[in-house]
Amino acid sequence: MTEGVNGRLVKQPLEALKEYFGFGAFLEGQEEVVEKILSGSDGLVVMPTGGGKSLCYQLPALCLRGVTIVVSPLIALMKDQVDALNAKGIPATMINSTLGLAEQRERISRMRSGEFKLVYVAPERFRAEGFVKAIQEVEVALFAVDEAHCLSQWGHDFRPDYMRLGKALERIGRPQCIALTATATSVVREDIMKVLQLQSPFNMMSGFARPNLSLAVTPVEKRTQKYMRIKEVIKKWKTGIIYCATRKRVEEVAEMLYDWGVSCIAYHGGMSDEERERTQNVFISKEADVAIATNAFGMGIDRPDVRFVIHFEVPGSIEAYYQEAGRAGRDGEAAFCELLFNYADTRTQEFFIEGANPSYATVCAVYQHLQNQADGNFEIRETLDQIAQGADVKNAMSVGSALGVLVKNGLIERYDVPGSRVRGTRLLKPDVLTSRIGLDREALEEKEGRDRDKLGAMVELCYARICRQQWIMEYFGEKDASQCGSCDVCMSKFGGELREGDEAEVLILKKALSGVARMSQKTRGKWEGRYGRGRIVQMLVGSKSQEVLKNNLHELSTYGLLKDMGTAYTNELFRGMHEGGLIYTQRGEYPLVTLTPAGERVMFGKSDCKLVWPERYAAESPVTDSSVGMAEVGFDGRLFAQLKELRNEIAKNQGVPPYVVFSNKILEYLTRLRPNSMEAGLRVRGIGEAKAEQYLKPFIELIASYDN
Known part of the structure; x- marks a missing residue:
């Protein structure tokens, strides 16, 4: 390629790749993306974490005349990227809320004069009219939207400020636009292209598979079991990230690791910008081995030697899980990712879903409160907690989401208050009464339904007994994905093909179903659960734990029926029964297991079924003649x-x-x-x-x- 569109090309891509990045060739998928960008096309790029996504816009920025604006959601992420570019001799800077007005103006002036090739900008900057007008005077070669899933309300990390970017593009003259993300379903991809109004875009999807990652889901009943696993994983893998759902849990886990003498840092949204930046730098510079963090940590962070990622609780979606797991093994070396699964942890995600999806009544209550409290300029300055109290809304998180809905519908705007962490709210249509705000109730309900479906898919992955990566690939739309061979399912010595059981297996199955029935109750022809799977398994294998004895489960006629089979086999059998539709887990405060109608029929011998049966192992030599002496190489x-x-x-x-x-x-x-x-x-x-x-x-x- 010698000339770009309209003569914009000032440097050849391979030349820039070698000069600035020291690479003689592209990674898989990068070259085609770079060629499409340099041809002048808008586009959407979905490339897995660690696949070299950033280079897809950084390299074209060096090859094109003008400035590339990169919209990025996190200050720490911007700083990490800018520091890395400056270290390579690439003129780059950032503009965000940490800068004073004078410093912002100075950097914009240098953008006009062409001193920078890349400028990272926080999405909230596009709220400011003055900033948008200033950008109109800059020669923008490329407008790159990083972490583009943030602009889709169907994505796993929706940020209302990203919704402004489509209009901002029009205001600054509709420069070439490229959107990039690591994880996006087909619905999210469509939403990204719609919001940004991409013009005849190319759509590039690299393979999602991360063959160097070994994924595992470990069922746990108690928090002490989680800490035992964490200790084992840290001992083996040394360097990694532990993701927690809440700030409170981050601090609790960090305190435990401190007591163990582990070199670690804690990171969450309750810290100031300066604290988060300092903490993150400690981890990136390898001064600490382990980071305990909420999900914001790690977005775009490029520490290559992260050997493990642990999820302390179940994430809210497959998208979030796989993006976070993908922060391990970015150097291409083997890494381990373990999710410590307890169904009860889904209650936290249910709370987040409620907070992210305010009801129509909640949105109306918030809007009415803003109208009641607004001053003569139709403005109000209150914290989310103050608005929640005034609007009589219990979940303060849902207040922030309600404000986002009102912003999206053009009823209010939010603005930064100089010298204060409290943001202001301005009514844009003060004459519109609450009864006439015209919200799309169906859209609100649809989004909540999709969020709940995402959580349901995450739970389904935890229970599934097929290859973890294969399951995830198919979720993202990759057909005929192959097995990874290294996840907990692939490496398990249990599990076979879907088939009818032999006589002995059917007898074992009926015993297990009888155990479920004994620990359930039937009311008006419908089975209702009373215990979780773990307790039922304990009863069936004849456990003498305090919980079993305290609840008199040892007195049941089914107590110890599967004692000879063992806990591991019985747990695998329960997975097979769950997938085979013979039992189901009731959603609610506790995950209670009970029979389905199909399970009842099989229990009474009225119908047959096909399951993925656990294999019954005897202590036997792998060779038929021990005198042969064939040596075992080890399992691969x-x-x-x-x-x-x-x-x-x-x-x-x-x-x-x-x-x-x-x-x-x-x-x-x-x-x-x-x-x-x-x-x-x-x-x-x-x-x-x-x-x-x-x-x-x-x-x-x-x-x-x-x-x-």
Whole structure:
């Protein structure tokens, strides 16, 4: 490429890539995005965390004549990016609320004179009329909206200030615009393009898969179990981030880690801008090993050696979870991500959903209070708590969301008050009565419904027993995603294919269902749960824990029915029953498990079912003849996944269930033993001459190519 659109190109991209970034080639997906931008097209780029998203606009900024404005949601994120660019000799700066008016004017003046190539701007700056007018005098080559999911009300981190950007683009002459985000469903992508009014945009989506991440969901019943897991993970992986849902939990976890002697920092929204910046810099500069933080931490942070990410509670959406998990392993090396799942933690997310989705009545109450309290200039200066108290709204968080709804509908505007942390509110249509504000009630209800669906999908992932990354890829619209081979499901020694059980398995299933029935109650023909899954499993395996004895569960006729199967097997069986529709978890204050009508029919032997059955393991050698002495190499999750894919492909071609070819246990033996010939393969337990003749050869060939 020698010339950009209208002769805007002043430097070749590969030349700039080498000169400023020291790279001789692009990462996957980057080159095509850069070419599209340099051709003059608007566009939307969805690229996973760690995929080199920032370079997609930073490099074109160096190649185009004029200034690139980058809209970024966090001050700490801006500073991190600007410092990194300046260290590379790239003239960049930022404009946000930390600067005085004189300093803002000075930087805008330098923008006009062409001293900067990139200027990071906080979205709230576009509220100021003076700022927008000043930008009109700047030659803007590119308008980049980073973390673009923030402008979609269907996204997981909606920010009302982002809604102004479409109009701001028109005001400054509609420069070329590029929107970038790490996670976005099809609905969010459509919303981004609509709000920004992108002109004939290209739409680029890089693969979401992060093969270096090992994802795990660990069910826990008590907070002490969470701390035990955290201690184990820190001991093994050393450096990482622990995400908590609330400020209170951040401080609690941080205090525990301090007591353990762990070098750590705490980060949350209750800290001042200066405190957050200082704390974040401590972590980035590797002066601390672990960060305990709410979800704002890490957005765009590029510390490459984050080896683990732990979620102390369940996040509110798949988008939030995967973006946060993706902050591990940005150097491409192996990293571990664990979600400590307790269904009761969803209550916190339910509270957040209520706060983010004010009812029509709440919005009206807030608007009426603003009208009642406004001065002669139709302005009011009150904190969210003061507005909540005056409007008689219990959840102060919902007040902020209600104000956002009123801003979006053009009824009010919010502005910064110099020298104060309290923001002002101005009525734009003071003559409009509360009864005539004309809000779209259906849209409010639809957004709340979608937010609840997002939380439901997150819970579904936690219960699912298919490959974690495969599940997430399909959620984001990637069809035929392959198994990762390294998540907790892929690495589990339990689990097989969907099939009818044998006689022994059906008997075990009926015992488990009977246990659920005994710990439920049936009222007017409908089953209602009384206990959670953990307590039912304890009863079935004959636990003598205090909770079991205190509730007299040891006196039930089903007590200890699955004692011989063990807790791990029974938990896996419950997952299979849940996915098979035989039991369900009632949503509410506590996750109570009970029977479905289908589960009742199976329990009484009135119908059959297909499940993903746990495998029953005996203590046996993986080889049929212990005198052979074939050495175990060790379990390799990636090889296991490849063998499983081969097995599934053969089964599909022959029209038989996969377990007919080889069971998961045989695949595990093949993974551990890696036989290098048909003769060696025949020594693997479970492979007879008939199986070997029909199926073994391609597996031996795959193992040989894998080892070489």
